[in-house]
Amino acid sequence: MNMEDLYRLLRTGHVQLQSIVDTIGDPLLVLDDSLCVQGASRSFFQTFNVGRDETIGRPLYELGDGQWDIPELRRLLLEVVPKATAVIDYEVTHDFPGAGRKTMLVTARTLHHPDRPSHSLLVVFVDVTDRRRREAAKDMLFGELRHRIKNLLAVAQSIARHTATEGRTAEEFRDDFLGRFGALVEAQDLAFSEQGGTGLAELVTRILSPYSSRGEAVVIEPGPDVELGPRTIMALSMVLHELATNAAKYGALSTPAGQVRINWQLEDDNTQLRIEWAESGGPSVTRPSAAGYGTRLIQSTTTYNLGGHVEQKYEAGGLTSVIVIPVGGAIPPN
Amino acid sequence: MLVVEDEFLIAMDLQLILEAAGWRVLGPAATVRGALLLLDDEMPSVALLDVNLGNEPVTAVAEALSALNIPFAVASAYDDPERFGGEVLAGVPNVGKPTGRRRLLATLEQLTEA
Numbered sequence: 001m002n003m004e005d006l007y008r009l010l011r012t013g014h015v016q017l018q019s020i021v022d023t024i025g026d027p028l029l030v031l032d033d034s035l036c037v038q039g040a041s042r043s044f045f046q047t048f049n050v051g052r053d054e055t056i057g058r059p060l061y062e063l064g065d066g067q068w069d070i071p072e073l074r075r076l077l078l079e080v081v082p083k084a085t086a087v088i089d090y091e092v093t094h095d096f097p098g099a100g101r102k103t104m105l106v107t108a109r110t111l112h113h114p115d116r117p118s119h120s121l122l123v124v125f126v127d128v129t130d131r132r133r134r135e136a137a138k139d140m141l142f143g144e145l146r147h148r149i150k151n152l153l154a155v156a157q158s159i160a161r162h163t164a165t166e167g168r169t170a171e172e173f174r175d176d177f178l179g180r181f182g183a184l185v186e187a188q189d190l191a192f193s194e195q196g197g198t199g200l201a202e203l204v205t206r207i208l209s210p211y212s213s214r215g216e217a218v219v220i221e222p223g224p225d226v227e228l229g230p231r232t233i234m235a236l237s238m239v240l241h242e243l244a245t246n247a248a249k250y251g252a253l254s255t256p257a258g259q260v261r262i263n264w265q266l267e268d269d270n271t272q273l274r275i276e277w278a279e280s281g282g283p284s285v286t287r288p289s290a291a292g293y294g295t296r297l298i299q300s301t302t303t304y305n306l307g308g309h310v311e312q313k314y315e316a317g318g319l320t321s322v323i324v325i326p327v328g329g330a331i332p333p334n
Numbered sequence: 335m336l337v338v339e340d341e342f343l344i345a346m347d348l349q350l351i352l353e354a355a356g357w358r359v360l361g362p363a364a365t366v367r368g369a370l371l372l373l374d375d376e377m378p379s380v381a382l383l384d385v386n387l388g389n390e391p392v393t394a395v396a397e398a399l400s401a402l403n404i405p406f407a408v409a410s411a412y413d414d415p416e417r418f419g420g421e422v423l424a425g426v427p428n429v430g431k432p433t434g435r436r437r438l439l440a441t442l443e444q445l446t447e448a
Contacts, residue, residue, distance in 0.1 A: 147412055
C-alpha cells in the first residue's frame with residue numbers, strides 16, 4: 001500500500017464516520033478527555049442553535065458563552081463516565097439562552113484508545129422537552145378523569161342512598177333510582193362531549209326526550225343560546241329530570257291531554273338565566289304536605305350547586321316552576 | 335362538625351351518614367366564604383373538607399382550621415390533595431370519594447381522640 005492509498009483509506013473512513021455521526025437524529029458530541037469538542041453531529045448544531053466553527057476544538061463548558069457549563073453534566077462526564085464506562089439516559093434540565101429550557105437524556109460512553117493512555121467520550125443528547133411536556137399534560141388529564149369518575153360514583157352512591165324506600169316495592173325503588181341514574185348518564189355525556197360546548201336547548205331536549213313520545217306533550221319553546229359548564233349541566237339535568245318524572249307520575253304528563261311548556265330567557269345583562277316550566281291540562285295539583293327527596297333535590301341542587309333559586313306554584317291548571325340561576329362566570333354565593 | 339362540599343348530593347350523603355352516627359353537622363358549606371362564615375359563629379370539634387370547590391380550592395378553610403387547632407380530614411377523589419389544595423393538606427387523612435361510611439367514622443374518631 002502506498003501513501004496515497006493509505007490517505008484515501010483514511011479519508012474514506014473519516015467521511016464515513018462523519019456521515020454516521022450526521023445521520024444520527026439526536027445531537028451527538030465527541031469529546032476528548034479534557035471535554036474539548038472533537039466532533040459534533042449536524043443535529044447538535046441545529047438543536048442547540050450553534051455553529052460548527054464556534055464548537056469544534058473548544059471546551060464543552062465554553063461553548064455558546066458558557067451555556068454548556070452545567071455542573072451536573074460536567075460531574076457526569078468527568079467523574080461518573082470514566083469510572084462506569086457508560087451512562088445511559090441520565091436526565092438533565094437546563095436553561096439555554098438560545099434554545100430555551102430543555103430536558104435532555106444524556107447517554108455517554110468512554111472510548112479507550114489502544115495506543116494512547118487518553119480516551120474520548122461519545123455523548124448523545126436526546127431532547128425530551130416536548131415528550132416530558134406531553135407526559136405531564138397526559139398525567140394531568142388522567143388525574144382529572146379519575147377525579148371526575150370518582151365524583152360521579154359519589155353522586156350515584158348518594159342517589160341510591162336517598163331514593164325513597166319506605167312504603168315502596170323494590171321495583172318502584174329500582175325505577176326511581178334508574179331514572180335519576182339515567183339523567184346523570186345523560187348529563188355526563190353532554191358535559192364532556194367531544195364536540196365541545198353544550199347549549200341549554202340541547203340539554204332540555206335530551207333530558208325530556210323520554211317524555212316526548214306523544215307529539216304535543218312536551219313543548220320546548222325556542223330561546224336564546226346559553227352555553228353551560230359541566231357543573232351547571234349536571235345540576236340542571238338532575239333538576240329537569242325530577243320535574244319531568246314528577247309530571248309523569250302526578251302532573252300534566254300523567255294524562256293524555258296534559259302538556260308541559262318550557263321556555264327560558266336571559267335577564268339582568270345576561271347574568272341570570274330564567275327557566276320556566278309550565279304544566280297544563282293535567283289533574284289539579286296541590287303542594288305536597290311534606291317535601292320528598294325529588295322536591296328537595298330540585299330546590300337544593302338549584303340553590304346549593306347553582307347559587308340560584310326555584311319558585312314552584314301549585315295552581316289549578318298545573319304546576320309552574322321557575323328556576324333562576326346565575327350564568328356567565330357569576331360565582332354562586334353560598 | 336363542619337362539612338364543606340360543593341356538590342349538594344354528596345354533601346347530603348355525608349350529612350346523612352354523619353347524623354345517623356350521632357354527629358351534629360355544621361353546614362354543609364359549598365364555598366370557602368360559606369365555610370368561613372360558619373366558623374365565625376361556631377367552633378366545630380372536627381371538619382371534613384372537599385378539596386376542589388367548583389372554581390376554588392378549599393385551602394383558606396384548611397388554613398383557618400389549622401390556626402384554630404381544629405383537626406380535619408379531606409374527602410377527595412384526588413390521590414394527592416396537597417397538589418390541588420396546597421401544603422396545608424399534606425399528611426391530612428383522606429377518607430376518599432365516594433366516601434365509605436366505616437372509613438369516614440373511624441377517621442373522625444381518631445381525629446377527635448387525639
